[in-house]
Amino acid sequence: MRFLFPSDYFNPKKADAAYSEQVACMQNAGFATSVISLESLGSGSSKIIPVPTPGSKLVYRGWMLSPKDYELLVNVVESTGASVLTSQAKYLATHYLPNWYPLITDLTPETKFYAVNDDLESELNRLGWNKFFIKDYVKSLKTSVGSIINQPSEIKTVVAQMKKFRGTIEGGICVRRLEDFVPETERRYFVLFGKPFAPLPDEEIPEIVFECAKRIKSQFFSVDVIERRDGTKRIVEIGDGQVSDIVGWTAERFSQLWVD
Incomplete structure (x- = not known):
């Protein structure tokens, strides 16, 4: 290797x-x-x-x-x-949200997918949600107005700012339903050849990560888990392991993953 x-x-x-x-x-x-x-x-x-x-x-x-x-x-x-x-097909299987979402719909916030040229304001009005989290197939907007909106009319501004600050919108628009998460509880895990790994060697891995390892057949991917205020663990992101940051990990621990 x-x-x-x-x-x-x-x-x-x-x-x-x-x-x-x-x-x-x-x-x-x-x-x-x-x-x-x-x-x-x-x-x-x-x-x-x-x-x-x-x-x-x-x-x-x-x-x-x-x-x-x-x-x-x-x-x-x-x-x-x-x-x-990781082949290109396997890369996109976990890199693009619409590819992994159908495999874990019960474990992650409800998500709808649209083309950039769709009448997005009308589509959001039909959903009738209180808040919306907007991103493309890969990333959300972390600058300017941000990714969370309360009113469907705000979607035009978010999309325009995504184009401005990111240069392009990759794939299309994903609209995720907001859940009451506890931000400081988010944790990244890696799955390699079907086996989940935590940032610390003796750290307990949530059952939801093992469930992802069963359902998603990619050989190397990341799983981001967060806790809702009712105590439920939820998946907020799946990513190709090759391009996932080692946030919360040490480089030494990450290399040991491959030795194990």
Whole structure:
């Protein structure tokens, strides 16, 4: 198993500083690492340094990629005779909310999906909810007006700000129903080859994470769990493990996950 990280913009042979600690921990755990220039993916000149051994399996650890860029990444890996742990289809299975939502509808807030050009204000009026959480297939708006609105008429502003600050809306619009969560209880878990892992070795893993591990067949993904004020555990996000931050984790603990 080899781990592939984004390279530094000014030094294509070195990992981006944001991932330097993970690189060191992976190497200390006995794993090989390489880097790739994400900026040159579309040019056809992107190379993996050092070149992986033919027949080896690569795990990408880096920034979120669009479906097209992830496909380009896979092509570069396969051109060396190596292969990826996560195919493009598997990447999108957990990266895009509409793909994982049908598998766990009873474990996560109710969600509706729309095209950007739909009459969103009318659609929200039909829902009749008190509050709405707005995001695209991948991310929510964390700046400007934010992602939570009380009135359907506010959806136009949120969408406009998403386009402005993110440059694009990926996939479409997801409207999630607000539940009474306790923000400080949110916790990230990883599932690798069907086995859930917690940020701490001896930490108890909620049953809802094991349920996700049964229902979602991807080999490596993250599960974000939060507690409602009535004490119920809920899933707020599923993500492809390769592009999920290790928030709440140490780089050393994350590398140990692969050793285990």
